[in-house]
Amino acid sequence: MRALALLLLVFPCLPAWADECDQLPLPAVTVKRLDEPFTLSTKYSYKALTNLATTLTRPGNQVLGLTRGNAIVRFAIDTPSHIDRTGRWECASPQLTMTFGFMPMTVHVAKEFPAGSCAYREIYDHEMRHVQTYQAHIAAIEKELTEALSRRFATGAPWRGPAGQTRDYLQRELDERWMPYIKRAIGRVELAQALIDTPEEYARVAASCDGEISNRTR
Template sequence: MRLLFILPLLLLASPGRADPCDELPKPSVTIKRIDERLSYNTEYSYKSLTNIGASLTRPGKQVLGLTRGNATVSFASNTPSIIDPTGRWECASPQITLIFGFSPLTVYVAREFPEGTCAYKEIREHEMRHVETYQKHIASIEKELTESLNARFASGTVWRGPVGQTAARLRQELDARWAPYVQRQIKRVDEAQAKIDTAEEYERVANACGGEISKVLRGKS
């Protein structure tokens, strides 16, 4: 069936004449990483943060701080095209932009530990390790994403088929195949994040600042 799509367009170029589809720009892929300013939130109690982060927390542990990054993937596409004289066939050149990263990216510190205290500093420093892990991971997968998308879409060959169908085919493929693929690559960060929250690290932070944190957790002033 693919030959039936290609043949009419090939007939557009008579012997000695260039293929009209050569007038189109080459297919391209552009990759953009989200570079969003980190935000901080100190509105929640440690009990509320424990509930919010329950799926990520070791059983029986209180969450003093939390880093939440919303994995964001979006594709923008444009398909300049040329329609053959019969109005039945077209050639089109996918121009794709991938925007990916974490948006928003927020660090939470429990309100029981106000900014300026030793406890706030310790908790924030721990959470900044998570922030750094998010950022490094996004940078590390950019090359793989670029190579995979270029191999599929930026081979230099235009798409050919029935008129009006190319843009829909492209969007369907981006939504069904490539957006989930990028999401999976981003989710690989979870393993690295889990290595930060060891039992030893929980104990170190809870007992930091001369017992300042552990006193709050025990309900003492």
């Protein structure tokens, strides 16, 4: 943005071009949170789920249920613009839409535990805590992300610089700076998820339902 600012200082802004720029919409940021329903799967055995979760669980633990969410960040850019009569300079008004969340999200309950059984309910209820943690985290960071993007891009006036370069500049900054930043913010959810899967919680679920779970996983 420093380069664009310097160009603005040296460019003789003609009144007619200024009028055209004033007709552009103000730069704007829109943030959309994905709120898709999760999918329930009971096709995998607890052994298969344990293999799927090797990087997420402590060695020796059997995974009876698993919630997996794929983090999504998408940017859509529109840049209504006006090029001055020399063809060298433009004013452009970035209209940025960022969509983020988890999609798809799948809740797995091991197939050894039939729906309606006590063990199924215990495992399903545990996984719902993970689902709710994902959803709560996305809702919690929405304001933070909206404010950060708005401070940078909703500048109150069109951007000015060399003709045809604003959109490429914007895309490059989104890819190099903002995409990693937003992914890191989403990734903080794993700290909260780890607090759910404590040794005490594993032991509680395994011991529930009068031994039903341990009997089915021998």
